[in-house]
Amino acid sequence: MSDSATPSAPDAGRGIDLSRFVPHRSFGLKLLLVCALAMIMAIPATFVWGLVYMRSTDASAAVAGVAQLRGGAQTLMGPAIVVPVDRDVLNASSNTVQTVTQRLVLYPETGSVAADLRTEKLTRGLHDVPVYTADARFTAVFDASKLAAEAPAGARIRWADARVYMSLTDLRGAKDATLTLNGRVLELAPAELSGQSSDGYAAPMSYQRLVGAPIPWLEEAVGAPITAAARLRVTGAERVALAAFAKDTTIEMTGDWASPSFDGGALPDAREVTDAGFKASWRIPFLARGAAGAGLDLSFETVTSTSPGATLLDTANPYKSVQRALKYAPMFIGLVFLSYFLFEVTSGARAHPAQYVLVGLAQLVFYLLLLSVSEQLGFTLGFLVAAIGTVSAISFYAGSVFGSRAAMIKAFAVFSTLYALIYVLMRMEDYALLVGSIASFLAITATMWMTRNLDWYGVGRASAPKPEQAV
Numbered sequence: 015m016s017d018s019a020t021p022s023a024p025d026a027g028r029g030i031d032l033s034r035f036v037p038h039r040s041f042g043l044k045l046l047l048v049c050a051l052a053m054i055m056a057i058p059a060t061f062v063w064g065l066v067y068m069r070s071t072d073a074s075a076a077v078a079g080v081a082q083l084r085g086g087a088q089t090l091m092g093p094a095i096v097v098p099v100d101r102d103v104l105n106a107s108s109n110t111v112q113t114v115t116q117r118l119v120l121y122p123e124t125g126s127v128a129a130d131l132r133t134e135k136l137t138r139g140l141h142d143v144p145v146y147t148a149d150a151r152f153t154a155v156f157d158a159s160k161l162a163a164e165a166p167a168g169a170r171i172r173w174a175d176a177r178v179y180m181s182l183t184d185l186r187g188a189k190d191a192t193l194t195l196n197g198r199v200l201e202l203a204p205a206e207l208s209g210q211s212s213d214g215y216a217a218p219m220s221y222q223r224l225v226g227a228p229i230p231w232l233e234e235a236v237g238a239p240i241t242a243a244a245r246l247r248v249t250g251a252e253r254v255a256l257a258a259f260a261k262d263t264t265i266e267m268t269g270d271w272a273s274p275s276f277d278g279g280a281l282p283d284a285r286e287v288t289d290a291g292f293k294a295s296w297r298i299p300f301l302a303r304g305a306a307g308a309g310l311d312l313s314f315e316t317v318t319s320t321s322p323g324a325t326l327l328d329t330a331n332p333y334k335s336v337q338r339a340l341k342y343a344p345m346f347i348g349l350v351f352l353s354y355f356l357f358e359v360t361s362g363a364r365a366h367p368a369q370y371v372l373v374g375l376a377q378l379v380f381y382l383l384l385l386s387v388s389e390q391l392g393f394t395l396g397f398l399v400a401a402i403g404t405v406s407a408i409s410f411y412a413g414s415v416f417g418s419r420a421a422m423i424k425a426f427a428v429f430s431t432l433y434a435l436i437y438v439l440m441r442m443e444d445y446a447l448l449v450g451s452i453a454s455f456l457a458i459t460a461t462m463w464m465t466r467n468l469d470w471y472g473v474g475r476a477s478a479p480k481p482e483q484a485v
Contacts, residue, residue, distance in 0.1 A: 041465075045355060047367060052351045055374035056344035062381045063340050069385065070333035073141045080136050080143040081251035085187020088250035089222065089321050090180075091314065092127055092152035092259035093193060093242045095120040096207070097161055097176040097232065099310075101169040117207070118161050118171070119312040121305075122154035122242065125260025131269030133326060144271070144326040145251045147189070152180075154260055156240040158232065160308045173233035179205060181222040181257075181314060182248055190247040191225050196240055200227035222318055253277075255323025258298035261307040265296040265322060273327045279320030296322050332388030332396060335440045340381060342439060342450060346432060347377050349457050353428050354412065356464055361416040369415055373408050380404040397440070401433040 081087070097118045102111050129150040135142040165171055178195065180202070182188060191202045205226035255278050256265050270291040276282050280302070282294035300307065305316040351370055358365050380400050388396030409429055413422025435453055 041359060044358075048351050048355050048370060049348070051367060051370050051374065052344070052348040055347050055371070055378070058378055059340055059343040059347075059381070062343075062378060062385075063337070065382075066333060066336050066340065066385055069389070070337075072139075073331070073333060076138040076141040077143045077252070080138050080145065083186075084136075084145045085182075085184040085248060085250040087253035087255070088148065088183045088187055088248050089255040089257060089318050089323070090127075090129070090148070090150050090182050090246050090248065091222065091257040091318050091321075092125055093122070093154055093178050093180050093195075093244050094259060094314070095156060095158070095161070095176065095178050095229070095232070095240075098172045099165055099169040100172065101166055116166075116169075116310050117312075118164055118308070118310060119314075120156060120158065120161055120164075120308045121312075121317075122260035123157050123239075123307070124262045125152065125154040126264040126266075127152045127256050127259075128266045129254070129256055129268070131254060131267070131271065131324075133269060133271045142328065143251060144328055145249065146254060146269070146271075146326065147247065147249050148254050150246045150248075150256065152242070152244040152246075152259075154242040154244075156242065158236040158240050161236065164308045164310065166310070171233075174230045176229045176232040177205070177226050178229055178242070179207075179224050179226040179314075180244060180246060181224050181318065182246060183222060184250070185223045185225075187249040188225070188246070189249060190245065193227060193242065193244040195229060195242050196235060198231075200229070202227050222314060253323055253325040255318075255321035257318045257321040258303050259317060261300040261303065263296075263298045263303070265298070266294070267324060268293045269324070271324075271326050274324040275327050276322070276324050278322035280322045282322070292324070294324065298322070332385065332393040335393045336381065336385050336388065338440055339384065339436060342436065343377075343381065345450060345454060346436060347374055349432055349454070350374075350377060350408065350429065352457060352461060353425070353432075354415075356461060357412060357416050357421055357425065359465060361418065361421055363416045365415050369411075373411065376404055376408050376411075393440075397437055401437070405429045405433055 097120070099116050099118055100113050101116070102113055104110075105112050127150055129148050131146045131148050133144055133146045136145055137143070162171065178193065178200065180191065180193065185204060193200045193202055202225045205224040207224070254267075256267065258265070258279070268291065272287070272289050272291065274287065274292045274294075276285065276294060280296055280298060282296055285294040286292065303317070304320065306312060350373060354365060354370060354373060380403075383400035383403060384396055386396075387399045390396070391399070405426060409422055409426035412425035413419055415421075435449070439450055
């Protein structure tokens, strides 16, 4: 036996050194960490999204407040004739005869309307509200003989109670209304359809407001066409629509608003939009109208609910553009982080994860700057101010982190391109997905090419000591 003490194990009495098993300066691990940081930094963007939503809601409330005072979105309907009829029906439960009143509604055979819009912007707080004054002129031709043809057998037509009606959405916007039938000037007044039809339907419309006038001489004119000429001058906000009030209706609309959106029951047959305004025309034939030309208790809503018209888009509204930018926030945060990673790989200097976090925070502040400045100056100038400030900050920071002016210049060029791409995505709504996907593909392809010879397992990794050979 030997008296000599057995040598202790190399790591006896102290913790196991795991550093030999971990690759030093591993770019693979660093890239995974950068990707994780990019995903984490995208989470605070949801708070910015909430702020944008809140500001957008405030803007919508301001628009609604101004629109309410101006008459709101107006739908205008030209003249229609309504004549009450009485008829006797048998009540089966009581075996008695009751007299019920129904309405014969007659729309024009042909009609046309020409509307001219003059627009302006009203300001409430930080928000601009597009409002307009619409001057609509109607012409129409009625075939009054169809009233007797549509009346039920045995019904008694109350010609003395015949009236003619026009409608608009909100009477608070009414400024002027005139109407002539067969050359006779009628005095229009706010009106309601009273009484109840046999099916319990209380009125031909519920949400539109009526102006009307009596035509007690209608029975004298049923043997010949009745011509009508009318005018409605109204104020409103955001949208104006013109109902296809005749069996065959021609609509023309002109205005001085440069960014209308045509909507409603039909798109224009012809349109012209310039910086000075727009001009559009529709022809709605009887088959496309979707409503009878004459009949009992016809609802005006059938005609007015799908009226073609134009919405005055406010292109200076920044909220939709900022929201669209936030949708791509994870992608752009990732692209900026990826650019920093490539600078790190090619420069020889190393960036700490905390420095990536600071760059991510700068990008989040970009969206706050974009929102706040756009509210004051409009989206284009707001984007320019926010982008120049953010690109300058992260480019100078790149020059400091990677220790060279060349890195700063390269970063400024790369980040300027990225933020220019953001602007393009905001303005190319229909092609935003295509442009974004191509840009992402090119970025990943460039990264693969630039890192094709990179030692992902660890540059400068320490070699593990070899065990001593037994003598």
